[in-house]
Amino acid sequence: MTAVPPQPPARTFGIRRSKPAIAALGCVGLVIVVLVGGSIGVLIWGHLKTAxxxxxxxxxxxxxxxxxxxxxxxxxxxxxxxxxxxxxxxxxxxxxxxxxxxxxxxxxxxxxxxxxxxxxxxxxxxxxxxxxxxxxxxxxxxxxxxxxx
Missing domain, CATH: 2.60.60 (Lipoxygenase-1)
Structure with a gap:
């Protein structure tokens, strides 16, 4: 049986990514989309309902x-x-x-x-x-x- 030589660690360029950090970043992005989209929706709705x-x-x-x-x-x-x-x-x-x-x-x-x-x-x-x-x-x-x- 041949031993596999040890592999160098993957290059992360100094950034460690963990699942909680990615989830938090995704949530922040979602909040931004909802706020911007909601604001545009409110503006459009106000525009539509003006007599x-x-x-x-x-x-x-x-x-x-x-x-x-x-x-x-x-x-x-x-x-x-x-x-x-x-x-x-x-x-x-x-x-x-x-x-x-x-x-x-x-x-x-x-x-x-x-x-x-x-x-x-x-x-x-x-x-x-x-x-x-x-x-x-x-x-x-x-x-x-x-x-x-």
């Missing part, structure tokens, strides 16, 4: 346009997309939503029988104008959308 007041306005001299408007994530209907055909100008719509994931949007389409006049739209969120556009006689559509956040 907003939204108002659309369309004005102009084009007769009776068709107006399309939406707010994705409306608290009452889940998703709200509607239209008003033959609207009398000036036209406005105001409502309240509790979901910040909403993206407000309004669009007016010139009636086919109108080739003159102007249209304008304004989008208000929480009392502030976030979008305003105008369209001349050559433009069949005017649109206002909430900017990307």
């Amino acid at each position: 907003r007041d939204i108002r659309y306005e369309v004005s102009g001299t084009v007769g009776h346009p068709t107006i399309f408007y939406q707010v994705d994530g409306d608290e009452k209907n889940g998703e709200r997309r509607e239209q008003t055909a033959g609207a009398t100008l000036p036209w406005s719509m105001r409502f309240h939503t509790k979901l910040m994931i909403s993206r407000a949007f309004v669009q007016a389409v010139r009636p086919a029988t109108s080739s003159t006049g102007t249209m304008a739209c304004t989008l208000w969120i929480d009392g502030k104008v976030v979008a305003h556009e105008t369209a001349g006689a050559e433009d069949p559509i005017v649109s206002c959308a909430e900017p990307d956040r």
Whole structure:
């Protein structure tokens, strides 16, 4: 039987790793992930649950346009997309939503029988104008959308 010569100890570069130390390091890492992830979650949840007041306005001299408007994530209907055909100008719509994931949007389409006049739209969120556009006689559509956040 041949004897196995003694082997030199494994190189640890001066660091001794024990199972309790590795477990403690893993726990610290987990706590950091939970704290950071939880903080981000709280920020997102607070962002989602903030109520907003939204108002659309369309004005102009084009007769009776068709107006399309939406707010994705409306608290009452889940998703709200509607239209008003033959609207009398000036036209406005105001409502309240509790979901910040909403993206407000309004669009007016010139009636086919109108080739003159102007249209304008304004989008208000929480009392502030976030979008305003105008369209001349050559433009069949005017649109206002909430900017990307």
